[in-house]
Amino acid sequence: xxxxxxxxxxxxxTVKLGxxxxxxxxxxxxxxxxxxxxxxxxxxxxxxxxxxAKLEEKQIDVKEVVGAGMGVPGPVLENGQVxxxxxxxxxxxxxxxxxxxxxxxxVKVGNDANVATLGEAWxxxxxxxxxxxxxxxxxxxxxxxxxxGKMIAGNRGLAGxxxxxxxxxxxxxxxxCGNKGCLEQYASATGVVRVAKKLMRANGAVKTVRGYWKxxxxxxxxxxxxxxxxxCKDVYDLAKExxxxxxxxxxxxxxxxxxxxxxxxxxxxxxxxxxxxGVSRAGEFLINSIQYYYDKFLSISKKRAEVxxxxxxxxxxxxxxxxxxxx
Amino acid sequence: xxxxxxxxxxxxxTVKLGxxxxxxxxxxxxxxxxxxxxxxxxxxxxxxxxxxAKLEEKQIDVKEVVGAGMGVPGPVLENGQVxxxxxxxxxxxxxxxxxxxxxxxxVKVGNDANVATLGEAWxxxxxxxxxxxxxxxxxxxxxxxxxxGKMIAGNRGLAGxxxxxxxxxxxxxxxxCGNKGCLEQYASATGVVRVAKKLMRANGAVKTVRGYWKxxxxxxxxxxxxxxxxxCKDVYDLAKExxxxxxxxxxxxxxxxxxxxxxxxxxxxxxxxxxxxGVSRAGEFLINSIQYYYDKFLSISKKRAEVxxxxxxxxxxxxxxxxxxxx
Numbered sequence: 268x269x270x271x272x273x274x275x276x277x278x279x280x281t282v283k284l285g286x287x288x289x290x291x292x293x294x295x296x297x298x299x300x301x302x303x304x305x306x307x308x309x310x311x312x313x314x315x316x317x318x319x320a321k322l323e324e325k326q327i328d329v330k331e332v333v334g335a336g337m338g339v340p341g342p343v344l345e346n347g348q349v350x351x352x353x354x355x356x357x358x359x360x361x362x363x364x365x366x367x368x369x370x371x372x373x374v375k376v377g378n379d380a381n382v383a384t385l386g387e388a389w390x391x392x393x394x395x396x397x398x399x400x401x402x403x404x405x406x407x408x409x410x411x412x413x414x415x416g417k418m419i420a421g422n423r424g425l426a427g428x429x430x431x432x433x434x435x436x437x438x439x440x441x442x443x444c445g446n447k448g449c450l451e452q453y454a455s456a457t458g459v460v461r462v463a464k465k466l467m468r469a470n471g472a473v474k475t476v477r478g479y480w481k482x483x484x485x486x487x488x489x490x491x492x493x494x495x496x497x498x499c500k501d502v503y504d505l506a507k508e509x510x511x512x513x514x515x516x517x518x519x520x521x522x523x524x525x526x527x528x529x530x531x532x533x534x535x536x537x538x539x540x541x542x543x544x545g546v547s548r549a550g551e552f553l554i555n556s557i558q559y560y561y562d563k564f565l566s567i568s569k570k571r572a573e574v575x576x577x578x579x580x581x582x583x584x585x586x587x588x589x590x591x592x593x594x
Numbered sequence: 595x596x597x598x599x600x601x602x603x604x605x606x607x608t609v610k611l612g613x614x615x616x617x618x619x620x621x622x623x624x625x626x627x628x629x630x631x632x633x634x635x636x637x638x639x640x641x642x643x644x645x646x647a648k649l650e651e652k653q654i655d656v657k658e659v660v661g662a663g664m665g666v667p668g669p670v671l672e673n674g675q676v677x678x679x680x681x682x683x684x685x686x687x688x689x690x691x692x693x694x695x696x697x698x699x700x701v702k703v704g705n706d707a708n709v710a711t712l713g714e715a716w717x718x719x720x721x722x723x724x725x726x727x728x729x730x731x732x733x734x735x736x737x738x739x740x741x742x743g744k745m746i747a748g749n750r751g752l753a754g755x756x757x758x759x760x761x762x763x764x765x766x767x768x769x770x771c772g773n774k775g776c777l778e779q780y781a782s783a784t785g786v787v788r789v790a791k792k793l794m795r796a797n798g799a800v801k802t803v804r805g806y807w808k809x810x811x812x813x814x815x816x817x818x819x820x821x822x823x824x825x826c827k828d829v830y831d832l833a834k835e836x837x838x839x840x841x842x843x844x845x846x847x848x849x850x851x852x853x854x855x856x857x858x859x860x861x862x863x864x865x866x867x868x869x870x871x872g873v874s875r876a877g878e879f880l881i882n883s884i885q886y887y888y889d890k891f892l893s894i895s896k897k898r899a900e901v902x903x904x905x906x907x908x909x910x911x912x913x914x915x916x917x918x919x920x921x
Binding site: 412419420422423427428429435445446530536563564567568570571572 | 744748763771860864894899
């Protein structure tokens with residue numbers, strides 16, 4: 268009888284693994300180092316050995332495992348093909364087939380942010396919903412789209428790459444993708460600090476998000492930056508205390524995220540939005556600023572999707588990967 | 595044996611009807627007047643009588659009909675409920691169930707723009723593709739989203755309402771939805787004329803889409819406008835002849851549509867985009883301007899979806915409605 272499934276979340280420095288019951292109970296989780304040398308050629312072997320050792324430790328027969336799922340930090344086609352995964356050094360690879368051949372049970376693969384969305388929809392903030400969009404605001408901005416309970420990869424594996432949505436046509440600085448004005452430039456942890464520093468450097472009054480001009484006092488933020496280096500958390504902490512410059516930065520982020528939520532609603536109209544990643548630790552303060560602009564940009568409808576915080580934190584990836592095998 | 599299906603496309607002034615084989619051959623098409631009086635209470639009766647008369651004329655037994663589909667000009671929930679259709683006077687109605695009770699075969703209902711997309715995917719410009727986004731640039735801007743061959747209605751029936759995507763955060767004029775900067779304000783036939791007239795009124799140099807400042811000579815357009823009233827077709831005809839002001843208007847449209855295509859690609863990554871509606875008569879000239887900006891905003895990927903013109907014209911709605919019954 269098949270009672271277990273395994274979730275694997277491959278990151279650039281560590282691989283997270285989880286052993287689950289098919290009902291979604293997390294029985295054990297552990298990590299191994301991601302060996303990226305030689306174009307990441309040892310990664311699949313390492314994962315296979317680690318899984319087989321864990322099954323032996325738990326005295327679980329391979330026949331009792333329905334399968335494993337893997338989240339990969341790059342675009343993955345519907346058929347499981349990874350065309351290009353810079354962080355791991357993988358090009359035109361089918362990691363799922365490779366792992367399946369080693370462990371003896373089926374393996375499915377998805378983009379890590381898509382897979383995390385599936386995790387939140389299975390056991391996290393979007394539990395019970397079948398049309399879910401998640402935005403992960405971390406060092407970068409990732410996303411995932413689930414429609415009718417199914418993770419959408421898209422024709423070129425680009426579905427859910429929400430960090431590179433153009434939100435500001437007037438931006439002069441380039442995103443690392445080459446475009447100017449990507450969501451990631453404002454809504455990632457790095458982006459929040461970038462926007463804050465830009466305002467800190469401003470000479471005189473700047474045009475605020477709400478449309479009026481204002482000269483901000485940057486003294487507090489400059490002091491923090493000189494003492495220990497400014498972080499995204501500092502900006503949100505100061506904004507919550509009412510510092511006008513920090514508040515403007517969080518308002519800029521809220522506006523662009525509200526814009527993106529309105530766009531997703533007019534495109535696929537999901538049941539619920541989930542906000543995760545490090546920046547989401549700002550909590551309800553963040554959600555409120557997003558909600559304000561989401562409402563504003565969606566004046567066509569009085570009804571709109573709920574916006575909730577993610578609940579599974581760093582475990583979303585292993586949950587979602589495990590769920591991949593059950594679909 | 596069930597060999598036939600019927601497509602119904604309800605507009606504010608006429609109802610278009612089509613009799614099809616289940617393979618998608620259009621055997622006959624006709625129109626009746628849309629009687630919107632008394633909150634549109636006669637519309638379903640009229641459609642039923644018209645269908646039954648046509649079947650009798652063609653000597654087709656009701657048992658030979660798989661079903662009928664209806665496209666409705668407003669949001670339609672997945673279960674076929676129309677919450678609010680201003681043009682027909684319908685509120686909280688289940689027109690599909692009502693028609694089915696009268697004709698004796700199943701009836702499915704969808705939003706008209708979504709249904710037209712299904713038509714183009716079945717027998718038009720997107721034939722053979724299962725992930726399709728269509729933009730209809732008419733008096734307003736409508737859209738439809740098909741994923742895995744299925745029309746997406748969304749939680750509140752808002753999926754595909756692409757005309758109300760916010761594309762310009764700096765717009766000062768309001769869209770009829772109450773928001774400012776909706777796609778419809780630039781990419782509808784009305785929007786093209788609006789933007790042209792705004793440029794015609796400009797005093798001195800204006801900032802162009804490409805970023806430089808330019809003073810446009812509005813003489814040609816002003817003359818046309820004073821003689822017979824400026825139309826969208828005039829603007830495109832002049833742009834094709836090289837008139838700088840008219841070209842700038844079409845460039846603004848191309849930029850915002852390119853932006854929306856890049857957004858859809860990063861959200862659901864469709865196989866193909868279809869551009870229809872009256873404005874699309876501008877042909878390849880229009881497609882080229884969209885393509886330029888689509889490429890620009892999608893620098894994250896070298897591969898992108900093809901952008902094609904719609905092929906079924908005003909028949910897309912009846913084709914798609916007929917296809918609804920076969921899904």
